[in-house]
Amino acid sequence: MTDLMPLIRNETIKMVRKKRFYVILLVLLVLVPMFTYAQMKVTERNREKFGTDWRRSVQQAITDNQNSLGSSRLPEEWKKYRQIYIQQMKYYLDHDVNPQEPGGVTFTREFMDNASSLFIPLLIMGLASDIVSSERTTGTIKMLLTKPVRRWKVLFSKLVTLMMFVSLTVMAAFVMCYAISGLVFGYQGFDMPVFTGFQLNGSDVDLSAVHAVPQWLYLFLQLGLIWFVSAVVAMLAFMISVLVRSTAASIVIMMAALIAGSILTNMASAWQSAKYLFMVNLELTDYLSGTPAPIEGMTLGFSLAVLAVWGLASLVVSFLVFTKQDILN
Amino acid sequence: MEQQTVISSAAQIRSGQPVLEVRSLRKRIGRKWIIEDVSFTVYGGEIFGFLGPNGAGKTTTIRMLVNLIKPTAGSIQIGGYDVRSSPEKALGQIGAIVENPEVYAYLTGWENLEQFGRMLKGVDEARIKEVTELVRLDKRIHDKVRTYSLGMRQRLGIAQALLGRPKLLILDEPTNGLDPKGIKEMRDFIRRLAEQGMAVFVSSHLLSEIQLLCDRVAIISSGKVLAEGRVDELIQNRSNYVVWDVEPRARALEILSNNQITVLKQPETVLDDSVMAGIPEGAIVCQMEGSAMAGYTALFAEEGLRIQSVYKINPTLEQLFLEMTGGESID
Numbered sequence: 001m002t003d004l005m006p007l008i009r010n011e012t013i014k015m016v017r018k019k020r021f022y023v024i025l026l027v028l029l030v031l032v033p034m035f036t037y038a039q040m041k042v043t044e045r046n047r048e049k050f051g052t053d054w055r056r057s058v059q060q061a062i063t064d065n066q067n068s069l070g071s072s073r074l075p076e077e078w079k080k081y082r083q084i085y086i087q088q089m090k091y092y093l094d095h096d097v098n099p100q101e102p103g104g105v106t107f108t109r110e111f112m113d114n115a116s117s118l119f120i121p122l123l124i125m126g127l128a129s130d131i132v133s134s135e136r137t138t139g140t141i142k143m144l145l146t147k148p149v150r151r152w153k154v155l156f157s158k159l160v161t162l163m164m165f166v167s168l169t170v171m172a173a174f175v176m177c178y179a180i181s182g183l184v185f186g187y188q189g190f191d192m193p194v195f196t197g198f199q200l201n202g203s204d205v206d207l208s209a210v211h212a213v214p215q216w217l218y219l220f221l222q223l224g225l226i227w228f229v230s231a232v233v234a235m236l237a238f239m240i241s242v243l244v245r246s247t248a249a250s251i252v253i254m255m256a257a258l259i260a261g262s263i264l265t266n267m268a269s270a271w272q273s274a275k276y277l278f279m280v281n282l283e284l285t286d287y288l289s290g291t292p293a294p295i296e297g298m299t300l301g302f303s304l305a306v307l308a309v310w311g312l313a314s315l316v317v318s319f320l321v322f323t324k325q326d327i328l329n
Numbered sequence: 330m331e332q333q334t335v336i337s338s339a340a341q342i343r344s345g346q347p348v349l350e351v352r353s354l355r356k357r358i359g360r361k362w363i364i365e366d367v368s369f370t371v372y373g374g375e376i377f378g379f380l381g382p383n384g385a386g387k388t389t390t391i392r393m394l395v396n397l398i399k400p401t402a403g404s405i406q407i408g409g410y411d412v413r414s415s416p417e418k419a420l421g422q423i424g425a426i427v428e429n430p431e432v433y434a435y436l437t438g439w440e441n442l443e444q445f446g447r448m449l450k451g452v453d454e455a456r457i458k459e460v461t462e463l464v465r466l467d468k469r470i471h472d473k474v475r476t477y478s479l480g481m482r483q484r485l486g487i488a489q490a491l492l493g494r495p496k497l498l499i500l501d502e503p504t505n506g507l508d509p510k511g512i513k514e515m516r517d518f519i520r521r522l523a524e525q526g527m528a529v530f531v532s533s534h535l536l537s538e539i540q541l542l543c544d545r546v547a548i549i550s551s552g553k554v555l556a557e558g559r560v561d562e563l564i565q566n567r568s569n570y571v572v573w574d575v576e577p578r579a580r581a582l583e584i585l586s587n588n589q590i591t592v593l594k595q596p597e598t599v600l601d602d603s604v605m606a607g608i609p610e611g612a613i614v615c616q617m618e619g620s621a622m623a624g625y626t627a628l629f630a631e632e633g634l635r636i637q638s639v640y641k642i643n644p645t646l647e648q649l650f651l652e653m654t655g656g657e658s659i660d
Binding site: 006007009010013014017018138139140142143144145146147148149150324326327328 | 358392395396397398399416417418419420421423425427428429431432433434435436440444445447448449450489493
């Protein structure tokens with residue numbers, strides 16, 4: 001470990017000096033206020049329509065969804081989603097809890113739910129995609145590998161550095177989201193109860209395991225799951241970066257995979273074995289909120305296992321290739 | 330005196346001890362044998378030239394020396410350690426620039442040296458300072474590398490190669506892209522390093538340029554070493570050429586062939602371009618010892634031939650190379 005520390009320090013310096021992390025912070029700094037503003041508009045409109053009583057707005061949402069169930073043009077899939085949504089909303093109503101209690105914490109929770117499958121992985125890609133390929137593009141890989149240091153140590157130091165910055169990115173996303181949205185919605189809401197544990201059985205929701213957790217705990221669980229997704233995406237991007245010499249190609253490959261994932265999520269319910277693809281398993285936070293998984297038979301444990309296998313496999317490939325390959329240019 | 334201490338550890342290797350031993354190196358990429366048979370030895374304190382045309386396999390060989398490419402067969406020993414089986418120990422004794430000196434453009438020269446210093450043992454701030462002064466980069470070392478000229482990058486590359494007090498310095502085409510003044514400075518610099526006991530391995534496709542610099546050379550072409558040895562010895566065994574510009578030409582040719590002197594029909598295949606350019610049109614180039622010149626001059630005069638000029642061509646490495654490869658193009 002003593003000889004790994006200087007290497008990790010090197011990689012950290014390079015990462016900081018390449019200013020990738022600042023770009024990520026900048027993206028968050030621009031996008032979060034945009035979403036905050038959008039959310040503010042929605043809240044304003046609801047207040048105009050339903051006054052200050054949140055029950056009316058939830059009741060309206062339930063009624064709207066129920067009405068649409070009668071439409072024959074609605075695909076079966078969607079009906080299922082809506083039935084589940086109706087039952088969850090009813091549960092909130094019955095227990096007199098506002099699912100959309102305005103506040104910085106609620107906004108952060110909802111934003112992160114939506115960000116976990118595409119937005120956060122995209123930021124992670126920005127960090128990971130060029131971590132090895134940039135050394136090959138610029139030729140500095142030759143300087144690294146002709147030093148009296150084993151190749152696996154060089155790669156390992158890059159991996160450790162990447163994981164540190166992945167963690168920082170996830171933390172930064174949460175903190176900035178809370179800090180910025182709090183300016184508008186207030187910083188309260190940590191103790192607000194959130195229901196979790198909805199078990200889905202076809203279109204029925206099993207409510208027996210549902211319990212309330214304070215929102216801070218919910219946020220904490222969410223943070224852990226998003227961190228896990230991010231770590232796996234980082235490992236995959238890391239592998240692509242080892243395999244592909246050009247940074248542009250490596251970004252395109254990861255982007256294509258992620259976007260394919262979000263498309264598949266919407267249409268893959270008939271294709272059972274798609275559930276073993278990493279891309280459809282990225283929305284881990286859905287299991288917390290009780291949103292149905294895109295394919296029958298997917299559970300939190302299943303998704304965690306699939307992602308872990310993909311992550312480990314890409315690490316194995318990365319290290320095997322990097323330590324063996326000929327550096328021809 | 331100050332420079333003596335800079336490379337102190339290199340001096341521990343006595344001259345005459347092999348620092349780098351390459352035995353029957355072969356490399357196949359795909360189905361093609363890029364390197365077919367390369368063997369040579371570099372001894373401590375010498376400047377060793379690795380010469381050959383572009384595409385002969387110089388860079389591939391160098392990449393194998395520094396463990397960037399795995400040889401298909403053969404062995405490479407650096408200071409007694411095998412590059413494949415104990416890379417850490419073997420690479421610890423060399424400093425190298427492979428092709429261009431590529432460093433991180435977004436860092437300063439100093440930060441680059443710090444980066445590489447952390448990968449080596451016993452490199453502290455004082456050492457980085459020392460090396461910076463040695464390559465005369467101390468005025469610009471805290472500027473971003475992005476702003477450096479090619480010559481400065483080259484010097485920074487050498488600085489990082491020297492950082493770990495190597496016993497063997499490997500420079501791949503160090504004069505590429507330098508102006509004539511830069512080339513001269515580079516040669517002086519390499520000589521200074523060698524004087525302090527470090528072995529320097531220099532590759533080049535410009536044979537005449539390196540001839541002035543190297544103690545010993547290996548000449549490589551199409552993946553094979555054609556010759557290895559001291560420059561003067563290699564050249565000594567080669568034939569000498571004499572250029573005659575005489576009138577009438579036909580009579581001179583007749584006399585020469587009567588005396589069994591070989592006249593070159595296509596001198597451009599064995600003589601390098603700079604020599605060819607100086608030969609007058611219609612001159613006769615023949616293979617003959619310089620000592621025989623006086624005799625033939627007298628003979629031609631006796632026969633009533635008018636001698637415009639006559640001179641001897643000193644053999645060069647390039648000439649040697651052209652002879653060995655049968656006029657294969659150098660570039």
